[in-house]
Amino acid sequence: MPKKSPKKPVRKSKFSATTADKHDLYQRSVQDPETEVFFINRFFRRLRKRAPLSLREDFCGTALLCSHWVKSLKGRSALGIDIDPKVLAWGVKHNIDALGADAARVKLLQQDVRAASPGKHDVVCAFNFSYWIFKTRPAMVAYFKTVKKGLGKEGAFMLDAYGGWESHEPMLEPRAIKGGFTYVWDQDKFNPITHEIMNYIHFEFTDGTKLEKAFTYDWRYWSIPELTELLTEAGYADVRVYWDSSTDDDVDDYKPTTRAQNQPGWLAYIVAVP
Template sequence: MSPETNKPDKYLLYQSSVQNPVYEVNFMRRVYRKTRGRSPLLLREDFCGTAVLACEWVRMVRGGRAVGVDLDENTLQWAAENNIARMGSKAERLELACCDVLTAENYESDIVAAFNFSYYVFKEREILLSYFRKVHETLNSTGIFFLDLYGGPDAQVIQEESREVDEEGLRFSYVWDQARYNPVTGETVCHIHFDLPGGNRIERAFSYDWRLWNLPELKDLLREAGFEKIDV
């Protein structure tokens, strides 16, 4: 519970409703082994937030190391106190870096992951290209960049979508709110709300001011950044 609101912690609700780190770790390892013929060890999780993916990587990958990069100091502090603190000695193989992904240290990573569309925060083409180039630099010679994509006609519609969540002792409704879309610029504003038992709501628990990049644009940018092979 959050002591300020006497409601469930919004970060716990987010992890339960949005993220699936076990699946993501297994998927990335499977693709990497199939493509490179060996197992990956070092993961850099960009826009890591609560670093739940980085934590799961260290738990699941024998000898694996992870770096979580994020600008939000408060969220990283929550990650340290609520996720990393429970990892015991495995926490020694995980590092949090409070910095801009555009200027983060190069780690010679096997994998860089940018999930949950967080790179959409870069609205200008040159800035997103700079980020992709930075990722290309930080990967080692056999490294792979994993990112996901949100878009299509439904993403341009002003609407709310709700689904029930019952996981890890938490029961609530996750609400995805597409609040605004500009067809001229591709900019969009979205929110996540959580509807709780008893009629309570955590309004705008998380808000996003993004540009919706489409797949051809992203493929062009990745090629320009130096990525020779792009699989969708």
């Protein structure tokens, strides 16, 4: 996934394609749950002047964010939804069981995010662009409507999106990861007519081994105006785009705005309220 701040390569490593666990590599390379909890909290407080308590994480994968969410405040609960039973089982073993008593505040559901789910939540989030699996406007609107039904009266739906002219280029973007392996974001194909994209994540190791196509992303590229229009069409009363206004590459400072300077690569958040 597009990320900023590349880190310096590390030479010796315990990681190898022969022993590596792709979910562990993914979490180390792509996920930053502390920052996500910080943003969710900040965006929600700005809207509702209180701390969000209940989170539904769509496309939760290993439920790493759910685990950090319940740890972040007593009284917080999380519902993680993912269609893949294997990734959920990995998450229970590696992220949820480790919570001890706090694990009781996490529920995981194996189902399609478009199916009805229990409860109303302060926040529903779909991060790391997973919702781009929906390739048509009716499919995306149907998903957004399902999410709306899962939001409380004071709820907010939070999404991320990436773009910039480099996001349409075929490219390999390697990034050295702490611990000693290389994560490679592969923007393989972009169809300018349908905006269908095919991206992969590969991992490379210091012993010369590789895990190619560890993850495949067969998505449609969605622009911010398309997404904000579809959220409005799905019935959201207010849709705001949060853009990184920081001039320091090492610091993120997302603020709601309607104007931004064009950039080769950017990552933004969208917050929609019912």
